[in-house]
Amino acid sequence: MRILLTEGTRSQHIKRIQMTQFNDRFLRACRREQTDRPPVWFMRQAGRYQEKYREIRKKNSLVDICKKPEVCAEVTLLPIEQFGFDAAIVFSDIMIPLEPLGIDFEYKEGVGPVIHNPIRSNADVEKLGGLDLGTDLQYTGESLQILKRELNVPCLGFVGAPFTLASYMLEGGPSKSYAKLKSFMYTQTDAWHLLMKKLAHSMADYLIFQVESGAMAVQIFDSWVGILNVQDYREYVLPHIKEMIASIKERTDVPVVHFGTNSSHLLLDMKASGADVIGIDWKTDMAAAWKSMNYEVAVQGNLDPTLLFADWSLIETRAKALFDSMPDQPGFIFNLGHGILPKTPEENVKELVNWVKGRAI
Numbered sequence: 001m002r003i004l005l006t007e008g009t010r011s012q013h014i015k016r017i018q019m020t021q022f023n024d025r026f027l028r029a030c031r032r033e034q035t036d037r038p039p040v041w042f043m044r045q046a047g048r049y050q051e052k053y054r055e056i057r058k059k060n061s062l063v064d065i066c067k068k069p070e071v072c073a074e075v076t077l078l079p080i081e082q083f084g085f086d087a088a089i090v091f092s093d094i095m096i097p098l099e100p101l102g103i104d105f106e107y108k109e110g111v112g113p114v115i116h117n118p119i120r121s122n123a124d125v126e127k128l129g130g131l132d133l134g135t136d137l138q139y140t141g142e143s144l145q146i147l148k149r150e151l152n153v154p155c156l157g158f159v160g161a162p163f164t165l166a167s168y169m170l171e172g173g174p175s176k177s178y179a180k181l182k183s184f185m186y187t188q189t190d191a192w193h194l195l196m197k198k199l200a201h202s203m204a205d206y207l208i209f210q211v212e213s214g215a216m217a218v219q220i221f222d223s224w225v226g227i228l229n230v231q232d233y234r235e236y237v238l239p240h241i242k243e244m245i246a247s248i249k250e251r252t253d254v255p256v257v258h259f260g261t262n263s264s265h266l267l268l269d270m271k272a273s274g275a276d277v278i279g280i281d282w283k284t285d286m287a288a289a290w291k292s293m294n295y296e297v298a299v300q301g302n303l304d305p306t307l308l309f310a311d312w313s314l315i316e317t318r319a320k321a322l323f324d325s326m327p328d329q330p331g332f333i334f335n336l337g338h339g340i341l342p343k344t345p346e347e348n349v350k351e352l353v354n355w356v357k358g359r360a361i
């Protein structure tokens, strides 16, 4: 039966469809399909720069937020509701899946994760358990299920890459020289590879679990991998990332985003990992990087996160320069070149997202 709608009800109806229709702009760009404009989201887009996040944080620790699905979903939705990003990222932290592996850590204010039982020997690596995803990390699965119902944009699942997780596990926390990590890698090489293998395996399983729970794309954060040279990356890291991405691809069909900070010298090898999208850090010339990768992957990035502290006119100039530098190729995802920083003015985020939304390719 055809339902005849009056002009008024018809426009209301269309408005409702437009509001509820699923926005797949991000997924299309990941697959290098044509989009009306580049999708926009920001790494670590839910966080302390948001007043509403700080309010929720007063009553919940970071770990509480990750482990309480309703609160996790609420926090994940904050930046979508406030700024209208084209993708969400489930609120969690790269350290969260290390707890069930037997790693004991805490977050130190202003420092980051600190590990109480760092890895020192092959025996420590042997002792590391695996994940039982029926029981372990169930809360992330429940959060993603809620988000799938609530969102009309895709939600990314994520993990820390094996190298970045290993760096915390070996150094015990953040480091400048990464001497403990590198000496373990160079002198206890078999134990290093076993550690990387175990982490790659567990993190692949965890990402697959996130996809089964509702994540429509996944991101692997290799935040500290830029401290390696190309030779070490190829020898000590790349085989494990390749294996990890291959096993995700075997069991899911979602796009894989791979990001590393200070990684311009590693981009061609990161591309060889099999990822669909390469995250470009803020120091890199993104257009040149994309060209060097022959446009065979999508790219995500890459404004300097501290630029958001500048006046709007400079933010706009730099955002425009980035857009103007990008070639007419599908697969450009607008993002920052690292996570958004605490104290970033919320109005600048709003203005920048609106500006991107006003751009056609």
Ligand code: CP3
Binding pocket: 042, 043, 044, 045, 046, 047, 048, 057, 062, 089, 090, 091, 092, 093, 094, 095, 107, 108, 109, 110, 111, 112, 113, 158, 221, 223, 261, 338, 339
């Ligand atoms: O909205 C989102 O993007 C999801 C949230 C998210 C968090 N951590 C929450 C968090 C994501 C994607 C991460 C990833 C993460 N965690 C990375 C990779 C990304 C990157 O920035 O390179 C890394 C290296 C970590 C480890 C970590 N956890 C650090 C360095 C810190 C910051 C410490 C500090 O005090 O500045 C954390 C803690 C953390 N994880 C916070 C948040 C919002 C801040 C702590 C808080 O709210 O109390």
